[in-house]
Amino acid sequence: MAFAAPNLNPARLRSYVLRLPLCTRIILFIIVALYLASIPWTDLRQKCALIPDQVSLATGYRLNTFSFTHLGLFHLLINLLAITPLLERFESEHGTLVSFSLFSGPFATLPGVMYLLIERGIFRGNTPVQGASVWVFLLLAVEAVKTHRVNPYLSIGPYKVPTWTTPLFPILITSFLIPNTSLIGHLCGAAIGYLWGLNYIKFLAPPEKILRWLESKLNLLGKLPHYVSVDKSTFGRYGVLPSTTPLQNIPMGSTQRLGP
Template sequence: MPNPTHMIKLTLQRTVVYIDRLPLFTRLVIVLAVACEILAVLPWWDVRAAGRLEPDLIGLSTMHRTNTYPFIHMDVIHLIINLLGVTPMLERFEAENGTLTSIALFFGPIRHHKTSPYVIISGRPTIPTWSAPIVMVLLAAILLPGSSALGHLCGLAIGYIFGLGYIKFLAPPEWALRWIEGKFKLRSWLPYYVSVDQKVYGRFGAVLPMSNLGSAPVVAPGLVGSNQRLGPAPE
């Protein structure tokens, strides 16, 4: 029977390693979301009223709401649920497409299902990866009825459409990203920055065909393409 203390320690270690490997923009989103939740308790500024998305209040002087609403949450529980759902998608997208592309396209296309089709729970495949964000949205809708389930579902729909490749034209051109990176030397002074040349799976998550490498036969060195004689030399 596994030791509960050991399991908790191992889980904490894995969590620390995962957080330490998060790329730059994903870290920034988490910090801003947590900061907004802290500011929400201050009595002299209602950050939720100032930054949440309300269609009736959108105008030329309040267009900031279209960018600030992802960081606004009803309470700490809402914040935790959203971070659990968004962080894995956002860090995967940033690793695949780069930090600048993630900033330009601040919504989470879902491509992780190509490399990890299922979410693993207790060592066995449990639910399809593509459905995990929907589960989180439904969970938030049940626990927090006023958390705008429709808005979350609309955001997911855009992410799925982008992930399927139908709106790739919205992404910035790669030559422009390279020019910005070179002009401002972003790779040299920004920690955890993912450049165009450091992407894990290439532009828009094009996964290299690595799945068949394990099926290649293992041959001892020195025997391939060689006329080496086996056994004693003839007299």
Template sequence: MDFNSHISNLQKFIPAGSKYPPALTIGLVVFLTFLYLLDFVVPVNDTIALSPRALTSIDLNRLSLYPLGHLSIFHLVFNLLAIVTPLSIFERRHGTVYTGVVLNLLAVFTALLYCVLGLVFYPDAKVLGASAWVFSFSGFFAYKESLIKPTYTISPSYSLPTIATPLVPILIIAILVPGSSLLGHLFGLAAGYALAYGVFTKLVPPSNVIEFIEQKADRLIQLIPSVFVYYREVDAKHIRTQDDYVSVLDNDVLPVTEEHVPGATFQGQGQVLGV
């Protein structure tokens, strides 16, 4: 499978004129790196690792925070490299606050699936890592790309439904990294499909609520360095509500408002969610 071609297809979803990196995407990269280093000083991973028992013990913070922790530098770097492109594309087309809300919904949806099944089959298995998000966005974009290209050619004799292409890296990782969480990856993928099919639509705050939040936080938004772009809801909602990537691939431009203002390691038998 030509993954370079797949990335090239994803690039089509980026609105024209988006030459600066999105603020949330860059902020997440910095924050995940900071937490990884902080875990050498204080046991961050111990407090956010997700296990199925988190659901029954009402330790609900773990349901949304587990993607922030990583067990090794390889684990961290792999996930950062894998998530930057799809998350950047998503943020540019959907807005910064909207993307932040979606990240949380994806994490919780994946965690609930993992915990419900895990209470029966693997009650003590712990997972960490942003690959839940990586495969969620893989599923989301695979669905969007399938609207343009239903099948993906592997060889002259074989093809694969485009919507199923994320299953390939999931299976490869499961084979090459036995300690990774196959179910965690599959549930992350399921969350991405749910997002693509509009399951989360009513769970995201309305545009007027997001705009109100942005107005109140405007001074903080203006502190974002000018080399990064904050995508405001007032601009993003117009392109997002079309919900049709096919009709806007070549001509649509998302107007943006750029603010130019200067300005101890996890122990136990956990699983790596995403190497």
């Protein structure tokens, strides 16, 4: 699977961070903000975590909040490094409004509900889960399905491994090597990613016609820096990007690339 990962060169890394699209920025900001807030308010993580026997109509918000909170700094940093390029790629492909609606809604609640059904309904357990890794494996599954359509097999010596299975290997590895990781939670995230990649749950995304009308009515592409339009054919799909280059200094008819 190929996805854009930030270069370790400091200048390129800074440029990469400054070019992150809007929804990706918002999600990363919320994750970091909740971690910082959990330092003085230590019970915040407990209130946001998905704890099976504490989910009710009054605490259904846990299905949306568990992906944003983390157990500690190491847990936070690993997930931030993993999710940033995947989330940025997804938003660049689908647009800011679609990404925001999915990650604030079904991409959070569906893995959570699936986890509750398996953990409580089958194993009768009550293991709490939290962390953006559920989204990491969801997005890896989406990428794996896309890659499988182009390159169905990955050759490893004499063996041919179906490319759609590649997210399953890091899921198994992390469950064995990293303590306090949830194999079931990660598999639930990957399952939703496979369903999206195979177009079974694409109906969960808001209708593109409505999103285009909303973008045009509110002029979101012109007003919001780093906004990504849902319309791939729209010129300037990536919104207003900050620039220090005066317009008159750009040679007319040059081959300089002006967009991402």
